[in-house]
Amino acid sequence: MIEATGLTKHYGRTVAVDNLxxxxxxxxVTGFLGPNGAGKSTTMRMVLGLDRPTSxxxxxxxxxxxxxxxxxxxxxALLDAKWVHPNRSARDHLRWLAAASKIPRARVDEVLDLVGxxxxxxxxxxxxxxxxxQRLGIAAALLGDPRVLLFDEPxxxxxxxxxxxxxxxxxxxxxxxxxxxxxxxLLSEMALTAQDLVVIGRGKLIYQGxxxxxxxxxxxxxxxxxxxxxxxxxxLLRAEGSEITEITExxxxxxxxxxxxxxxxxxxxxxxxxxxxxxxxVGSLEQAFIQLTGDTVEYRTEEHRSExxxxxEHRAGEPAGNGEVTSG
Amino acid sequence: xxxxxxERIKLLSTRSPWWCGLLAIVLPVGFTVLLATQVNPTNAPGxxxxxxxxxxxxxxxxxxxxxxxxxxxxxxxxxxxxRSTFQAAPQRVAALLAKSAVVVVLTAVIGAVxxxxxxxxxxxLHSGPDLDLVTAADWRSVAxxxxxxxxxxxxxxxxxxxxxxxxxxxxxxxxxxxxxxxxIGVIPKVGRDIQHWMPFFAADRFLGIRxxxxxxxxxxxxxxxxLAYFAAxxxxxxxxxxxxxxxxxx
Numbered sequence: 001m002i003e004a005t006g007l008t009k010h011y012g013r014t015v016a017v018d019n020l021x022x023x024x025x026x027x028x029v030t031g032f033l034g035p036n037g038a039g040k041s042t043t044m045r046m047v048l049g050l051d052r053p054t055s056x057x058x059x060x061x062x063x064x065x066x067x068x069x070x071x072x073x074x075x076x077a078l079l080d081a082k083w084v085h086p087n088r089s090a091r092d093h094l095r096w097l098a099a100a101s102k103i104p105r106a107r108v109d110e111v112l113d114l115v116g117x118x119x120x121x122x123x124x125x126x127x128x129x130x131x132x133x134q135r136l137g138i139a140a141a142l143l144g145d146p147r148v149l150l151f152d153e154p155x156x157x158x159x160x161x162x163x164x165x166x167x168x169x170x171x172x173x174x175x176x177x178x179x180x181x182x183x184x185x186l187l188s189e190m191a192l193t194a195q196d197l198v199v200i201g202r203g204k205l206i207y208q209g210x211x212x213x214x215x216x217x218x219x220x221x222x223x224x225x226x227x228x229x230x231x232x233x234x235x236l237l238r239a240e241g242s243e244i245t246e247i248t249e250x251x252x253x254x255x256x257x258x259x260x261x262x263x264x265x266x267x268x269x270x271x272x273x274x275x276x277x278x279x280x281x282v283g284s285l286e287q288a289f290i291q292l293t294g295d296t297v298e299y300r301t302e303e304h305r306s307e308x309x310x311x312x313e314h315r316a317g318e319p320a321g322n323g324e325v326t327s328g
Numbered sequence: 329x330x331x332x333x334x335e336r337i338k339l340l341s342t343r344s345p346w347w348c349g350l351l352a353i354v355l356p357v358g359f360t361v362l363l364a365t366q367v368n369p370t371n372a373p374g375x376x377x378x379x380x381x382x383x384x385x386x387x388x389x390x391x392x393x394x395x396x397x398x399x400x401x402x403x404x405x406x407x408x409x410x411r412s413t414f415q416a417a418p419q420r421v422a423a424l425l426a427k428s429a430v431v432v433v434l435t436a437v438i439g440a441v442x443x444x445x446x447x448x449x450x451x452x453l454h455s456g457p458d459l460d461l462v463t464a465a466d467w468r469s470v471a472x473x474x475x476x477x478x479x480x481x482x483x484x485x486x487x488x489x490x491x492x493x494x495x496x497x498x499x500x501x502x503x504x505x506x507x508x509x510x511x512i513g514v515i516p517k518v519g520r521d522i523q524h525w526m527p528f529f530a531a532d533r534f535l536g537i538r539x540x541x542x543x544x545x546x547x548x549x550x551x552x553x554x555l556a557y558f559a560a561x562x563x564x565x566x567x568x569x570x571x572x573x574x575x576x577x578x
Binding site: 087 | 330333335341344403409412413414415417577
């Protein structure tokens with residue numbers, strides 16, 4: 001378990017992490033989500049005792065990293081896959097790490113096998129592809145068979161096969177009862193990998209909880225309805241319910257929020273209204289993420305800014321190009 | 329103990345320390361061979377055929393050893409492995425002392441090979457009783473390279489930890505050792521007095537090396553005091569490096 005309380009880091013006048021408190025539970029994969037520059041890597045470095053917090057505190061199973069005895073046996077981390085000497089072989093890289101924590105030599109071959117690098121163990125790490133480097137980094141993280149694992153953007157730049165491999169690997173590690181903390185700036189990836197989420201923007205906590213809750217709260221579902229008797233349907237819906245959050249015209253269709261598609265279908269059937277389309281639409285995760293962290297993005301383009309500005313007025317009328325269509 | 333093993337694996341599992349080590353030996357010993365084949369009592373009447381005179385080119389090896397030692401830590405900063413080092417050993421003082429110990433042992437071994445190697449090849453080409461290791465001063469000149477190289481390694485490591493960049497550290501070390509100390513002696517009036525307190529000048533005086541015919545009378549310290557002085561400077565620089573590394577974010 002990782003517990004951060006009031007974690008703050010200043011670099012000169014820049015506030016990288018701002019009074020951040022969160023917990024990461026064991027036996028689950030917890031996604032650490034935020035736009036680039038939100039302070040994810042800084043937070044991870046503070047967890048590992050590499051950067052000193054300006055104030056606040058972070059503990060691993062109740063202990064500071066500095067107080068852990070042979071810390072690689074408790075915490076494994078992959079912060080950057082390129083942090084290897086390019087002229088050192090994969091095996092030698094793991095050998096010195098193992099030696100530093102009195103981890104038996106045999107474990108080196110074990111983890112090499114686990115990540116599928118046995119065949120290239122003697123080759124210089126500088127010649128590795130990104131996917132292989134990533135695997136070597138994971139092997140290093142697993143060396144001490146740690147209870148707690150940290151991965152910083154582990155799928156960045158990987159091909160789909162590599163992404164799938166890492167995703168499955170994270171699940172396996174969590175199923176073994178370990179604490180797995182994975183950062184990413186891609187919500188879609190985290191939705192598939194993580195069970196819990198810690199979302200930050202500009203160093204501040206935005207959300208902590210389960211992925212389901214986040215998706216539910218953050219995304220809006222609407223139903224797109226097309227019918228030759230739209231006006232009647234609209235009147236009926238208006239008369240029907242207080243739950244309806246929005247009814248907007250979208251060309252020759254209606255976009256209805258706050259009512260399930262089944263309820264609309266039943267209402268139409270009961271009143272003999274012909275429906276040409278009944279289409280539930282879930283707002284995309286990325287859209288939700290941008291909505292939540294929109295104000296907190298550190299680096300933005302002009303285009304981005306004006307887009308966001310207009311979003312409030314026009315969102316309802318926009319075509320559902322970004323939306324994930326779950327049926328139809 | 330485990331940290332020493334880790335540092336030893338790290339140092340010896342890349343090629344650059346091996347090449348540097350080889351160069352640090354071949355350069356001075358090779359030059360000594362060249363010197364020994366060319367010099368004789370008739371063409372160099374001022375040349376003293378003593379063990380101390382066989383160590384004149386050791387400073388070449390010392391320069392390479394400085395590169396080796398600085399690289400041992402700057403390459404860790406360059407490639408980010410210093411973070412893994414501190415992750416494995418959050419007590420950074422222990423990790424860096426282990427690194428210092430490993431570097432010092434390696435440079436001491438190189439110093440021994442350079443010292444005795446230079447002396448041996450010179451003696452092989454100029455047999456005579458003057459080159460035998462008889463007095464304590466003779467032994468100090470040749471075996472003393474072990475101490476001088478070891479301290480030089482530690483000093484360069486300290487600069488490497490402070491500067492963190494290979495190019496910067498190597499430039500500072502080489503320019504200082506090969507140029508600055510010599511140029512200070514050129515300053516009128518005070519130059520000589522300042523030079524008497526320069527670290528590598530001190531190391532050479534410990535070894536008893538003559539300095540291009542300049543008079544070395546009225547030196548402020550004796551040989552062993554000069555070694556202690558050189559060691560003190562090394563300890564201060566290395567200590568400053570370790571102190572900085574503990575305070576800084578990795």
